[in-house]
Structures are given as C-alpha cells and as structure tokens.
Amino acid sequence: MDLRDHHVGGRPLQRRSPARHLVSPEVVSTKRQKTVRIVLGAISLAIAAFWVWALFFPPKQSVAKLxxxxxxxxxxxxxxxxxxxxxxxxxxxxxxxxxxxxxSERADLIDRATDIIDDMLDQLQSTAPTTGDDRRLVETWIGYYRTLMNDRRDYTDVLRAGDNPPFPESVIDGSPISEYINDFTVANRMKACSAPADLAV
Structure with missing residues (x-):
C-alpha cells in the first residue's frame, strides 16, 4: 500500500524529509567564525582598555617617581x-x-616629635634636587609634609585647651594628605620617610 494514498483526519499523510533537521557544514563554519570574531574582539578591547589606563590613568606612585x-x-x-x-x-x-x-603632656610630646620631623625636612630640603621634575616633585612632597606638621601643631593647641578630639588631618581631593606623602615614599623606596602613623612619635 502506498503511504502517499493514506489520509489522517482528512489530510494526506506526508513524510518529513530528514534533510530539514540537518545543519549544513557552511552554517556550522559561519557560526564558529562569528564566535571567534566575538572572542578576538573582546580580547582586543581589553588590551586597548589596559593601554588607555596605563598611559592616561597611571598609579599615583608612578607619577611621583624620581x-x-x-x-x-x-x-x-x-x-x-x-x-x-x-x-x-x-x-x-x-x-x-x-x-x-x-x-598637656601629650601635646608636649607631639610637639617634640614634630620638632624632630621639621628638622628632618629641613635637611631633606637643603639637599633636594634643583632642576627638572625631580625638583618639583620633592618640593611638592615636602610641602605636603609641612602641612601635616602644621596640622599636628594646631592639634596640640586643642589638646592644651582641654579637648581630646580625633586628629583632623588635612585632605586633598578627598584623601588624607598622609596618603600623598606615602605615595611618594613608596614610589621612591623611601619607606623610612613615610608619614608618622602615631602622633606621639
């Protein structure tokens, strides 16, 4: 009996061609190529983003390198x-x-420590580079350091007045000034010259 002559529900029974469920090699190849292009494009964008960051947004420490x-x-x-x-x-x-x-005793101790740091800064300034970017960088760094020392002396005035609030350190662009001081010391391997972590010493 010929299946072409059979009807189901009043409609002719039709065979489904297996070819409809197969994907041609050309289609598979095209999909693979598209995937490869997407991956390579993502890698290229990542590399480009890295170089933009490296050239235009370098770490603060690298900017301060002498x-x-x-x-x-x-x-x-x-x-x-x-x-x-x-x-x-x-x-x-x-x-x-x-x-x-x-x-008052604490204020005296802080001032004595600050005197030592001021003397240290005087010595550093007397031998500082005198030309180029090095001169500008060192002058800026020492200027930040002296601002921090002024903060300490203002604070000891408050202590002698009988108040004991947290130390109000100066801020630059939303960051404590000591961070800028320490960025410089990290960049130039001068850890010993970092901002003091303790007011009393």
Whole structure:
C-alpha cells in the first residue's frame, strides 16, 4: 500500500524529509567564525582598555617617581636617624593613667616629635634636587609634609585647651594628605620617610 494514498483526519499523510533537521557544514563554519570574531574582539578591547589606563590613568606612585636615586638614598638615611630620635620619645602610658595634666603632656610630646620631623625636612630640603621634575616633585612632597606638621601643631593647641578630639588631618581631593606623602615614599623606596602613623612619635 502506498503511504502517499493514506489520509489522517482528512489530510494526506506526508513524510518529513530528514534533510530539514540537518545543519549544513557552511552554517556550522559561519557560526564558529562569528564566535571567534566575538572572542578576538573582546580580547582586543581589553588590551586597548589596559593601554588607555596605563598611559592616561597611571598609579599615583608612578607619577611621583624620581630619577635622582642618589638623593632618595641619602634621604632615607636622614629619615632613619629622625625615626630613631622619635622612637626614644615613646610613652606607653594610657592617657587616663597620667593624671590631670595628661593632655598637656601629650601635646608636649607631639610637639617634640614634630620638632624632630621639621628638622628632618629641613635637611631633606637643603639637599633636594634643583632642576627638572625631580625638583618639583620633592618640593611638592615636602610641602605636603609641612602641612601635616602644621596640622599636628594646631592639634596640640586643642589638646592644651582641654579637648581630646580625633586628629583632623588635612585632605586633598578627598584623601588624607598622609596618603600623598606615602605615595611618594613608596614610589621612591623611601619607606623610612613615610608619614608618622602615631602622633606621639
């Protein structure tokens, strides 16, 4: 019996051609090529984005890099000496254990440590580079450092007045000024010259 003569529900019964369910090699190849193009395009965009960042948005430390390595080495020695002097001032007593004059004593200690840092900055400035970007970078860095020292002296005035608030450090573009000081020291391997983490030393 010929299947072409059969009817189902009043309609002729038709065979489905297997060819309708097959994908030609050309279609598969086209899909693969499209996928490869998408992947390569994504990689190209990532590489381009990296170079835009590297050229126009470099880390802050790289912007502060000096060419005069000899000066950074001399500066490190000056800072290490100052750090030793400041560490000798360390007072481990809790402020409530000192007595009625605790805030004034703390203010005196901070000022003595600040005097040492001011002397350190004077030495660094006297031997600083005198030309080019190095001069500008060092002058800016020392200027930031002196601003921080002024903040410390303003704070000791508050302590002597009987108040004990948190230390109000100056801010540049939303960041504490000590971060800019430390960006410079990191870039130039001058860790000893970092901003003091403790007011008392």
């Amino acid at each position: 060419t005069d390595v000899a000066w950074t080495e001399r500066a490190t020695l000056v800072c290490e000496t100052a750090n030793i002097r400041r560490n000798e001032l360390a007072d481990t007593r809790r402020i409530e254990d000192v007595g009625p004059g605790a805030l």
